[in-house]
Amino acid sequence: MSSLGALAGHRIVPVIVIDDAGAAADLAHALSEGGIGCAEVTFRTNAAADAIAAMAAIEGFTVGAGTVISSEQLHAARDAGATFVVSPGFDAGLVDETRSLGLGVLPGVATASETMAAVNAGFDAVKFFPADRLGGLATIRALAAPFPGIGFVPSGGVTAATAPEYLADPAVPAVSGSWMASRAHLEARDFATIARLSAEATRAIGVRP
Template identity: 45%
Template structure:
């Protein structure tokens, strides 16, 4: 079943942003995140292993695997071939936007300005990643940006922490947040990841 972007954003209050170097970590990492209540898994295409990681994670029951850091239609095609159920990009270009829409896949493009949002609306998009959230003015900036665009919902990503996430999630125009804190750097510790995922899944929105 094809998921809409709203379906993906509704899975949990936090979408973990994953940079995975080792394919062997893919299944235990996905199992830990899903067990903790985080089903939408954004695998960033920043490592040589990323596409294989996505394929491996897709075998984990309950996991909804998407591709992040998708920059152009070529990367979009690679991600879809690897089974991506949703697509996240750091910005929005017309070629990528049109290709993503044509694919029918849930698409969450990055925006940081009113012009970005208006270009997205012109393409028929109204769900966006606010990125990079903390260095683009943080919550005050997003509140100001959201005011003229009542139909738009956001997933802020970039610099959000377990401490600051609740303040973001309390806003009516925010559907979820993206965060890398759920998977600490260093050797994979599935028990630690599951505990952090459970805390993140329990955040109110």
């Protein structure tokens, strides 16, 4: 499975930090109501695997695991029903293991050397992280020049205001962000706001009917 294929064509990938897996199904429905059909649930809390399982059970919803930095997390993600994993950096061993499990993988890069390693490993897309600290769209454009065959998915500091600008660039197939479903929204179980912000995001990039 290619990196872009793993994202199933979704242009906005919410980055989810969730403390209570009991909120996961409602979260998936709220995102879907707003026109977002996928999410990356990060392994930053103990609830991640259970949340992935709950969201994977929602028909038509694509769920992946984020902040995957170990084989243990990788297998937990696979067992929970994740179809893709996202890592903050590029680890060749973890990439190979992920592929052997039949999962899509979006590794993180921050430099030209890491991008070259990803290209040589056959990737068609990478996570560009942390995007806001590395120069944002200007740096993506600089990297895209010598690597025209690879897409960059910015993550880190992407906002409702910057997402449309990123996505207008041909080198950016998708963006990752948490503004539409923040940890605070989830703690408050404010699914109405999550649905509203998701709808605003999708309309802003012209993908919502």
